[in-house]
Amino acid sequence: MAHDDSSGKDLAATSSGAGGLSLDRDLVPSKQVSGGLAVISDDNLPDPGLPPHRKRVTDQDPKKASTAQRQVYTLFYLSIAGSIFAIAAYMAFPINANDPGSVRLNTVFLGLGITLALMGIGLGAVHWAKTLMHDEEGIDIRHPVRSSDEVRARAVEIFHEGNVESGFGRRSLIRNSLIGALVAFPLPAVILFRGLGPQNEVPSELLSHTMWKAGARLTLDPSGLPIKASDVTLGSAFHIIPEGLNDAPDRLEQKAKAAVLLMRVNPADLNVSAGRESWNYDGIVAYSKICTHVGCPVALFEQQTHHLLCPCHQSTFDVNNECEVIFGPAKRPLPQLPITVDGEGYLIAQSDFHEPVGPSFWERS
Ligand code: FES
Numbered sequence: 001m002a003h004d005d006s007s008g009k010d011l012a013a014t015s016s017g018a019g020g021l022s023l024d025r026d027l028v029p030s031k032q033v034s035g036g037l038a039v040i041s042d043d044n045l046p047d048p049g050l051p052p053h054r055k056r057v058t059d060q061d062p063k064k065a066s067t068a069q070r071q072v073y074t075l076f077y078l079s080i081a082g083s084i085f086a087i088a089a090y091m092a093f094p095i096n097a098n099d100p101g102s103v104r105l106n107t108v109f110l111g112l113g114i115t116l117a118l119m120g121i122g123l124g125a126v127h128w129a130k131t132l133m134h135d136e137e138g139i140d141i142r143h144p145v146r147s148s149d150e151v152r153a154r155a156v157e158i159f160h161e162g163n164v165e166s167g168f169g170r171r172s173l174i175r176n177s178l179i180g181a182l183v184a185f186p187l188p189a190v191i192l193f194r195g196l197g198p199q200n201e202v203p204s205e206l207l208s209h210t211m212w213k214a215g216a217r218l219t220l221d222p223s224g225l226p227i228k229a230s231d232v233t234l235g236s237a238f239h240i241i242p243e244g245l246n247d248a249p250d251r252l253e254q255k256a257k258a259a260v261l262l263m264r265v266n267p268a269d270l271n272v273s274a275g276r277e278s279w280n281y282d283g284i285v286a287y288s289k290i291c292t293h294v295g296c297p298v299a300l301f302e303q304q305t306h307h308l309l310c311p312c313h314q315s316t317f318d319v320n321n322e323c324e325v326i327f328g329p330a331k332r333p334l335p336q337l338p339i340t341v342d343g344e345g346y347l348i349a350q351s352d353f354h355e356p357v358g359p360s361f362w363e364r365s
Pocket residue numbers: 291292293294295296310311312313314315328329330
């Protein structure tokens with residue numbers, strides 16, 4: 001068992017029983033003691049040097065080298081094929097919001113394409129380095145950070161040698177296929193991000209029209225049952241969707257724009273601007289549920305303060321003051337839906353919203 005020896009003599013080494021640390025005296029050339037710790041000096045350790053270089057089969061046999069070359073550019077071409085496959089799969093299997101199976105198909109084939117693209121580049125590069133690039137071991141001596149001019153010139157030479165030795169300039173098939181693979185690889189990302197935005201429509205236009213129209217009943221989300229003004233008691237709040245939304249083929253897209261929060265406050269507390277006097281019904285007000293910051297659903301109504309809170313970044317809207325922003329990153333009030341009641345006492349919309357709903361970063365000319 002090793003023990004501290006402040007005399008500076010060699011660290012004692014004896015074998016111990018099972019589980020004990022064993023040190024061989026021959027392997028321990030010298031020892032210094034610092035703060036109670038034994039510090040082993042390696043001054044006397046011989047430098048083992050590099051193991052003898054072993055040539056690879058591709059270094060010795062030109063046929064094997066050319067086979068390896070074929071394999072490398074085949075992998076890069078495979079990567080290109082993967083990128084193209086990913087684009088084709090994204091278009092061939094569009095996501096249908098009402099069909100979970102379409103999401104699965106889209107994800108699986110898109111993933112396969114991207115996997116193939118990444119794997120082709122990775123395996124090709126590794127195979128190229130292992131079989132064809134120069135593999136003589138060398139020793140780099142460390143230098144000060146700022147190299148001398150001679151060293152910098154030498155670095156340029158080394159780059160040149162690297163180019164020659166790797167065959168990057170000479171092996172045009174490999175080089176071009178790698179460049180092709182790297183250029184093709186980001187293309188699926190471009191297509192994917194394009195798919196996140198509205199297709200062929202101006203965003204502000206898209207957000208200006210919802211399913212709300214004059215006479216459309218306000219119905220409960222998600223049941224779709226109409227709601228009467230008498231059901232909305234003072235201080236209550238409801239999640240509302242337009243009548244017929246559940247039967248719409250693009251239900252989710254429509255809901256993302258038309259979702260509304262319905263609340264009843266004391267009519268005397270409402271500060272209503274000119275032109276909006278008739279937009280509430282006896283203190284019942286309806287506001288877009290889509291936050292004007294980046295579109296999260298505003299879902300929390302504080303009954304006592306009459307505040308609406310967005311859970312994403314804490315934007316807070318004052319219901320009594322036409323949902324103006326009193327806190328948080330949102331830059332404009334929630335759009336108000338003008339409402340009234342029909343002959344049977346059910347709440348109905350007077351019209352669509354009078355401004356685009358949702359995030360306000362779109363150009364609203
Ligand atoms: S999305 Fe509502 S505060 Fe950010």
